[in-house]
Amino acid sequence: MDYIVKRTAFAIVTVFVAITLNFVLFRLLPGNAVSGLRCQHCTKQFRESIVKQYGLDKPKLQQYVIYVERLAHGDLGTSIADNRPVWDDIRTPLVNTLPMIVVGTVISIIIGIISGVVAAWRRGTAADSANLWTALAFYAMPTQWIALLVIFYIAIPLGLPASGIESNTLGILSTPSTWAVFSDRVSHLFLPALTLGVGLYGEYSLVVRSSMLETLGEDYVLTARAKGMRNWTIVWKHALRNAMLPLVTLIALSLGSIVAGAIVVEDVFSYPGIGLATIDAISKRDYPVLQGIFLILTMSVIVANYIADLVYFKLDPRVTE
């Protein structure tokens, strides 16, 4: 119980630090939202009125208080590019990205665990070294390059869609059924998710392998064998469960790189998710939107770590100490 309280307090403090950094970082940049406005005919008065409108004339501390206050009300601000609330601008990309990231992560975890377990069990054999080199290679490959390979060698031969989130032709002739829309979305989501998964799995595989080697050498695994337990039962009940602990931390920590991967993957596949929205906001210097995206991403990393801490608590009885 103590542990949960501690972790929760820790997460809340981290959120505050993230919010503050998010505020400070963008104010550290030279100029402000108004100096970024590229209009030659704007009068001084006009600029001043805009400065007032965004509250930029107030002292920084007061701006910070206002920012936090607005956040507390769920108000992320207004986009400079299209004058819409930031939340409205990033909601749809977020909803598009989420399933892609989840499927990609699940793919990477499944491939990572299976290959890591097999490699550890067959340690020193050709299967082990083959897996080691493949995992290292995919780990080292830039994600955008994997994306290109996926397009060349999977999308084109199999005729899978390699760009966008839905077919343009869908719904032209008639209103498509829910199932048609769903399968269309899934087929568009699959390749970006696969790319993300393949790009991530190498690291997981290596970690599972080394952590499995450690637990397989433990005496309790020997004991289970001596008691007559079947090999795969030992792997499942004793070795893998204890080896999962480092993986849980790693997955939570790598959420940041998953998002980074998602940005380039979405760029290659023109997938209208949060990555593409980020690139768009950067090119338009739309600071409020960027700030909103950053905030949501940091928050999700913090939340993921918080969940990992709680899962850890479930997985390892020793954590309470």
Place this chain on the structure above:
Amino acid sequence: MSAAEVGAVTANGSLLEVQGLVTRYPVPRGLLGTLRRQEQEHVHAVEGVDFSVGLGEMLALVGESGCGKTTTAQTVMRMVDADAGRILFRGRDISHLTQRQLRPLRREMQIIYQDPYESLDPRYRVRDTVAEPLLIHGIGGKAAERDALVVQALVQAGLEPPELYLDRFPHELSGGQRQRVAIAAAMVLKPKLLLADEPVSMLDVSVRAGILRLLDELRRDGLAIVMITHDLSTAAHFADRIAVMYLGRIVEEGPAKDVVRNPLHPYTKALISVVPKRDPRDSTEPQILKGETPNPIHIPSGCRFHPRCPIAQEECRSIDPELRRPASAKSPEHRAACILA
């Protein structure tokens, strides 16, 4: 011990009989070595070991680190495959059985390991650790039945009252309690043979005696125990028979009293001379062996002990002595592998 159980042991009355056991580990050559077709070298962990143990008997396998004691136990348990020799359990050679064929036999032979901090899964409660062997072998169908067996095993292992321990995790127990849990998890299957691999060497001196007394009680109840230890005084106190190992071979074997009071092999003599004396006025000089234990990859020719032996003679370099009863032995079962004994 019922008559049927006695009938199930080998002809000479032992439950486990090991004959000419050889276990070697290949030394990794590396890629270059393989390409150059370097000769495959082996660590000669166990080189022709014979021993036997009967029901209600405790055999102590004594020797220094790296002499092959643990490998012997692992090979007998078929955790490691033997390169030669026979392992007769209840008169049946189990050295070539498949793991599947071995499974029912595992119920009757159990092992406990040196380090109770590692031999228990940290995620398993005591209840689950002790119940696991029952589940593996499908004993005690209902949960309540299993629980009763678990409680019984905990009591037998001296963890009383058992309710206090059932739902604890290993990290909440002391070293001695953990080792008792390991013993309970072994005894819950009611095995005939227990291999104890240095069961007390990781424990505080204060709890060692308790664990050893527990093993002694189990032996009295008819269990056959092979205890591996490097502590000759423990062996002398608790074991019926002692087998002294050196570099993968048993160099002396016999009833515990005879081996300790009348050691025949110079290695045993050296071991006994360094056991701390109970009487501080006892001024017999400890006999420190010169040199290091030879590399088990390249075993010395002739008698494997001759490079360190204080009484070695010229022929010791060439004659590899067999384990036999020397003239100086007082009991007929006392054997040593030394041409000078």
